[in-house]
Amino acid sequence: MISSAALSNSLDSDTLERDRELILLKHRSHFPALGVINRTYFNYGGQGVLCGSALKSITRNFQHIEELGCFSNAAGDWMMAEYDVTKTAIAQEFQVSPNTITLTENTTIGCNIALWSVDWQQGDRLLLSDCEHHGIIASAVQIQKRFGIEIDYFPLFNSRNTNSDDPETVVDLLVQHLQPKTRMVMISHICWNTGQVLPLQAIAKACHDLNVLVAVDAAQSVGVLPLNLAEIAADFYAFTTHKWWCAPLGLGALYIRPEIFDAVEPVFVGWRGLTAKTPIPQWKQDGAKFEVASSTYTLYEALRIAIAHANSWGNQQQRYERIYKLSRILWQKLNALPHINCVRQLPPESGLISFQINRELAKRAIAQKTHGLIARQLESEYQILIRALPEPDCLRASVHYLTTITDIDRLVEVFANLA
Numbered sequence: 298m299i300s301s302a303a304l305s306n307s308l309d310s311d312t313l314e315r316d317r318e319l320i321l322l323k324h325r326s327h328f329p330a331l332g333v334i335n336r337t338y339f340n341y342g343g344q345g346v347l348c349g350s351a352l353k354s355i356t357r358n359f360q361h362i363e364e365l366g367c368f369s370n371a372a373g374d375w376m377m378a379e380y381d382v383t384k385t386a387i388a389q390e391f392q393v394s395p396n397t398i399t400l401t402e403n404t405t406i407g408c409n410i411a412l413w414s415v416d417w418q419q420g421d422r423l424l425l426s427d428c429e430h431h432g433i434i435a436s437a438v439q440i441q442k443r444f445g446i447e448i449d450y451f452p453l454f455n456s457r458n459t460n461s462d463d464p465e466t467v468v469d470l471l472v473q474h475l476q477p478k479t480r481m482v483m484i485s486h487i488c489w490n491t492g493q494v495l496p497l498q499a500i501a502k503a504c505h506d507l508n509v510l511v512a513v514d515a516a517q518s519v520g521v522l523p524l525n526l527a528e529i530a531a532d533f534y535a536f537t538t539h540k541w542w543c544a545p546l547g548l549g550a551l552y553i554r555p556e557i558f559d560a561v562e563p564v565f566v567g568w569r570g571l572t573a574k575t576p577i578p579q580w581k582q583d584g585a586k587f588e589v590a591s592s593t594y595t596l597y598e599a600l601r602i603a604i605a606h607a608n609s610w611g612n613q614q615q616r617y618e619r620i621y622k623l624s625r626i627l628w629q630k631l632n633a634l635p636h637i638n639c640v641r642q643l644p645p646e647s648g649l650i651s652f653q654i655n656r657e658l659a660k661r662a663i664a665q666k667t668h669g670l671i672a673r674q675l676e677s678e679y680q681i682l683i684r685a686l687p688e689p690d691c692l693r694a695s696v697h698y699l700t701t702i703t704d705i706d707r708l709v710e711v712f713a714n715l716a
């Protein structure tokens with residue numbers, strides 16, 4: 298028999314849970330895109346949704362520049378102040394100095410800065426996992442063509458049904474693929490196709506012991522994982538702010554580990570990276586060294602508002618705990634449908650849940666459709682936004698801390714009925 302103390306504890310935790318859910322609903326009401334009736338949003342890994350105050354700040358700031366006078370000293374001062382406080386706000390989230398942050402436009406630019414910064418020599422080697430984004434693979438292939446390097450791949454996807462999720466196994470697997478001439482490892486912190494979280498700190502340590510640089514594609518980890526970049530000690534950590542941080546498109550950043558800063562040369566160069574000293578240009582001694590020229594300073598406040606709004610619900614640890622819990626629920630519910638196969642065999646540790654239609658068990662009408670067509674059907678018939686991925690051929694739902702159990706139930710119900 299349940300004791301009255303245990304009963305009252307469980308009632309307390311139910312009430313707490315319900316209150317938290319109510320607070321979340323209120324918090325969600327600040328996002329216009331989440332208020333659209335009958336729309337269920339699962340594309341945070343593609344692009345997050347803007348809260349109303351971030352959205353308004355963009356228009357307000359464009360107006361502000363016009364009022365101050367374009368290219369006036371006042372507008373210039375305003376933009377520089379925006380730039381400084383934004384770098385500080387980003388750095389604060391990672392517990393590092395603002396000097397380590399380079400502002401970019403997206404993840405891919407940050408990854409390119411890292412990849413092209415090495416003085417590659419013919420015969421050098423670059424190691425990637427087999428789960429990297431095609432934009433990053435394309436950059437690696439260009440470097441191969443230009444400098445005659447070799448690209449090696451280590452198998453994360455192709456060993457996903459073994460125990461390759463165990464952090465020690467992942468590190469061992471990676472280290473086994475390092476060769477004497479490997480100069481850099483370029484990997485995702487969270488794989489965009491499987492949602493696997495890589496043990497980055499241990500990877501960085503193992504690579505540094507062998508004198509290999511570690512560059513990270515952090516498109517899917519910033520805004521998901523609690524991060525202390527100084528502790529992780531990857532050399533480059535490139536990300537965008539428009540996905541899990543729910544900031545506007547067009548603003549990204551790159552962290553560069555201070556210990557390698559002096560040894561790294563920028564490839565694309567412009568006035569923003571230089572001190573005013575002439576005639577010989579000299580690099581600025583912070584992340585600006587890798588910045589190029591004019592960009593949309595009017596967006597920066599929206600990022601700060603987005604970060605502050607997320608923090609007003611819960612800190613990154615609390616937000617990650619919610620993502621973790623909800624992702625497992627979605628993964629279990631999808632796995633319970635006979636005609637759905639989740640790509641990962643193990644419960645998820647991030648918000649990315651990829652799954653495939655089992656064509657032998659699904660009804661004919663759905664079994665004959667590509668995942669791309671199913672995603673389109675879900676959008677047009679049910680206003681459920683998920684995406685199809687090419688590699689592996691699957692559907693991907695992104696679970697954010699803003700996601701609700703109702704969202705999850707709706708997605709699962711629609712798939713159950715498609716059977």
Ligand SMILES: Cc1ncc(COP(=O)(O)O)c(C=O)c1O
Pocket residue numbers: 342343402403404405406430432485488489514516517536537549
């Ligand atoms: C792992 C990964 N890398 C890179 C990208 C490209 O991001 P961006 O457009 O910010 O360069 C994405 C976007 O989906 C991604 O998931």
